[in-house]
Amino acid sequence: MLKTLLVLAVTCTPVFSAPEGRPALPPPVTVLIEFDKPHSVRSIAAMERETAHILQLSGIRVEWLMMKDLAPHAEFSDLVIVHFRGSCGMDEIPMPLDERGVLGLSYASDGEVLPFGEVQCDRVKQSLRSVVPASRFRASEELLGRALGRVVAHEMYHILANDQRHTNDGLTRPGLSARDLVSPELLYPEHAAEAVSRHRNPN
Numbered sequence: 602m603l604k605t606l607l608v609l610a611v612t613c614t615p616v617f618s619a620p621e622g623r624p625a626l627p628p629p630v631t632v633l634i635e636f637d638k639p640h641s642v643r644s645i646a647a648m649e650r651e652t653a654h655i656l657q658l659s660g661i662r663v664e665w666l667m668m669k670d671l672a673p674h675a676e677f678s679d680l681v682i683v684h685f686r687g688s689c690g691m692d693e694i695p696m697p698l699d700e701r702g703v704l705g706l707s708y709a710s711d712g713e714v715l716p717f718g719e720v721q722c723d724r725v726k727q728s729l730r731s732v733v734p735a736s737r738f739r740a741s742e743e744l745l746g747r748a749l750g751r752v753v754a755h756e757m758y759h760i761l762a763n764d765q766r767h768t769n770d771g772l773t774r775p776g777l778s779a780r781d782l783v784s785p786e787l788l789y790p791e792h793a794a795e796a797v798s799r800h801r802n803p804n
């Protein structure tokens with residue numbers, strides 16, 4: 602928690618400026634990620650692609666940074682911290698868990714959603730067991746990445762739209778199934794995508 606508070610203390614100074622004569626790209630949302638355990642590099646690369654794809658449809662550019670690579674006194678215009686719990690790689694087959702558990706979560710205080718998300722890798726993997734044959738489980742790192750990317754994007758909806766509620770359809774409905782996590786595409790429904798895009802332009 603101390604580390605989190607220290608990071609937050611350096612988050613609020615805009616550092617973006619456009620070269621003269623060139624239109625300014627919107628500053629990225631930096632997602633600072635931290636892992637409990639060793640993780641699959643391939644899965645995490647796939648996760649980053651999936652989340653970035655979903656967010657860019659709302660005009661949000663995502664930049665990723667590992668907590669271990671965080672420079673002292675780093676400054677960010679827009680920061681979200683995501684902590685990955687459990688084993689985020691397919692080499693470790695998860696112990697059976699209660700399937701009703703959450704795949705990810707975000708935190709709120711006084712009705713405001715805070716820029717902290719959490720992903721439960723073992724629960725995501727547990728969910729995948731119902732759609733990935735046991736013989737292919739260990740080779741499904743890309744699929745794990747897609748699933749993780751959708752869980753991250755779901756939590757980033759809550760955070761960027763500052764909305765604890767869910768929608769009736771799409772990626773922002775509650776209780777995503779294993780098929781939702783691995784289907785060819787699952788995006789924010791239109792009104793959720795618009796709410797996320799207003800993160801940058803509240804009016």
Ligand SMILES: [Zn+2]
Nearest residue numbers: 755759767775
């Ligand atoms: Zn949710």
